[in-house]
Amino acid sequence: MPEPRIVAEPRVILMRCESYDADKIADIVHQGLEEMDLRPKGKTVVKPNIVIAHEKYFKYAYTRAEFVEGVVRATRRRAAETDTEMESLTVAERCGITIPTRMAFSQAGYTKMARRQKVPLVSLEEVPQVEVELTHDQRLRDYLYTPETIAESDFMISCPKFKAHPWTTVTFALKNWIGIQDDRHRMIDHDFHLDRKIADLQEIVYPDFIAIDGIVGGQDRMLTPEPFDLNLVVMGNNSVAVDSVCCHILGIDPATVDHIRYCHERGLGPLALDQITVSGDVSLDEAQKDAAEFRHGLIRVEDYFKDTRITAHAGPPTPSGECDYCWGGCPGAMEEAIEIIRTCEPDIDDRMDRIHVVFGRYEGPIDAGPDEKVIFLGDCAQWKGEIAGRAVEVASVYEPGSKKDPHKARFGDIFIKMLVALYTVFRRRKEPHIHVLGCPVSVAENVIYIARCGKTKNPYFDMAIAVPFFLAYVANKVVTFFKRLMLIPYQKRRRSR
Numbered sequence: 001m002p003e004p005r006i007v008a009e010p011r012v013i014l015m016r017c018e019s020y021d022a023d024k025i026a027d028i029v030h031q032g033l034e035e036m037d038l039r040p041k042g043k044t045v046v047k048p049n050i051v052i053a054h055e056k057y058f059k060y061a062y063t064r065a066e067f068v069e070g071v072v073r074a075t076r077r078r079a080a081e082t083d084t085e086m087e088s089l090t091v092a093e094r095c096g097i098t099i100p101t102r103m104a105f106s107q108a109g110y111t112k113m114a115r116r117q118k119v120p121l122v123s124l125e126e127v128p129q130v131e132v133e134l135t136h137d138q139r140l141r142d143y144l145y146t147p148e149t150i151a152e153s154d155f156m157i158s159c160p161k162f163k164a165h166p167w168t169t170v171t172f173a174l175k176n177w178i179g180i181q182d183d184r185h186r187m188i189d190h191d192f193h194l195d196r197k198i199a200d201l202q203e204i205v206y207p208d209f210i211a212i213d214g215i216v217g218g219q220d221r222m223l224t225p226e227p228f229d230l231n232l233v234v235m236g237n238n239s240v241a242v243d244s245v246c247c248h249i250l251g252i253d254p255a256t257v258d259h260i261r262y263c264h265e266r267g268l269g270p271l272a273l274d275q276i277t278v279s280g281d282v283s284l285d286e287a288q289k290d291a292a293e294f295r296h297g298l299i300r301v302e303d304y305f306k307d308t309r310i311t312a313h314a315g316p317p318t319p320s321g322e323c324d325y326c327w328g329g330c331p332g333a334m335e336e337a338i339e340i341i342r343t344c345e346p347d348i349d350d351r352m353d354r355i356h357v358v359f360g361r362y363e364g365p366i367d368a369g370p371d372e373k374v375i376f377l378g379d380c381a382q383w384k385g386e387i388a389g390r391a392v393e394v395a396s397v398y399e400p401g402s403k404k405d406p407h408k409a410r411f412g413d414i415f416i417k418m419l420v421a422l423y424t425v426f427r428r429r430k431e432p433h434i435h436v437l438g439c440p441v442s443v444a445e446n447v448i449y450i451a452r453c454g455k456t457k458n459p460y461f462d463m464a465i466a467v468p469f470f471l472a473y474v475a476n477k478v479v480t481f482f483k484r485l486m487l488i489p490y491q492k493r494r495r496s497r
Helices: 022-035 065-081 101-107 110-117 175-180 194-201 239-249 258-265 284-290 330-344 414-427 443-454 463-485
Strands: 011-016 043-048 088-093 121-123 129-133 143-147 155-159 161-165 169-171 209-219 226-236 277-280 310-314 355-361 373-387 390-394 433-436 491-495
Touching: 011 022, 011 239, 022 065, 022 209, 022 226, 043 065, 043 175, 065 088, 065 110, 065 155, 065 209, 088 101, 101 110, 101 121, 101 463, 110 121, 143 194, 155 175, 161 226, 169 175, 169 239, 175 194, 194 258, 209 239, 226 239, 226 284, 239 258, 239 284, 310 330, 330 355, 330 373, 330 443, 355 443, 373 443, 390 433, 414 433, 414 443, 433 443
Parallel strands: 011 277, 043 088, 043 155, 088 121, 129 491, 155 209, 161 209, 310 355, 355 373, 373 433
Antiparallel strands: 011 226, 129 143, 161 169, 209 226, 373 390
């Protein structure tokens, strides 16, 4: 880990901000940069969290454009007054669930913001990927891929959204780093190893400055959170310290959040409040009172779907008993998928066909009726018994993540996924079950299978989503085609830090 990225005196600043006023946000962020004596330099990159965005359906999942506009303005102001040479300033992100980042930028208001501020937007899935060597003893892999924009940055600014998360309890600064990989690489180890993967990603590049959009936080979930007014901007110079303070705001012991604890154990920052300087115009006690009713994530899938039209069963994902539940994989993806469908079609729980979903090595009964489809999700799904009077045996095809070679990772085109899902459901229409392979099965695929088997509206066919999605998809394909036509390599040489 490069020494300049880890500070000797971790600081966290809590500031009151009750509206998305870019002027006020710029003043707050500038104050944070000034108090921590941080000086943007060289290739400066702002990395927000825009995992999903839509002006009609998904309004609270992402770092607001006004917030990033304030950060951009404050960064330029700070660089100018400290007379440091900032070669470039870029906003870069890779959104989630196979959506083109171009669409997310547009729907989140970033495209207009970027024009106003004359700052380039970089869709990280369209950038050459650089192989970065990892050296930590507890690493999952010897190397990871990250976009060139990230690998060559000189000053990194992380702008997460203050949110709950179904896989990792919360998502703040550390979890924001999942977005520094494109889809084909971020899905590797996105299973029960997810928390360790998050720790590994910090070794690629560690942010110099963190500014969290907690003005309106997102509770319950990650992609479709319920809004929660926190009226807060959280700033800091160390991701572990920032995440620890945010956990304390919610009354969570940061040592119980695996990825935060792993990063602490790797020496990346403190968990204890007496090792962190906390300042600002909002005290920690005041922030805790404001967030007292905030609902965070981490609910087992069986409980999540209790008393709904979906019945869920989960067993351990591996035969070795390495863990009893896959917190970072298919169960959480299913939870997020149903909420996407509910967002687009609020009354589905009253009329969708009943379905059953099974994860891992489940050994109990499946009480499915003759017309109720059972979906076994993931490579690790395994079960033997009777469904509606018919003998069924599903075999696990799980392989350890260590056997997956990132050099050979392939893009999962959403239209191909959709066609495969539709064909699979059609081909198995007379059978009581479907086994969907993948590790993990993505949120996008879960959406498609639920919609088809539950006979609900497919959000991808909603015109409010389909039109901007298709336009962004075509633009993405055209850009990447011409880059490859110009012989720009997608994957580049190993790069050591």
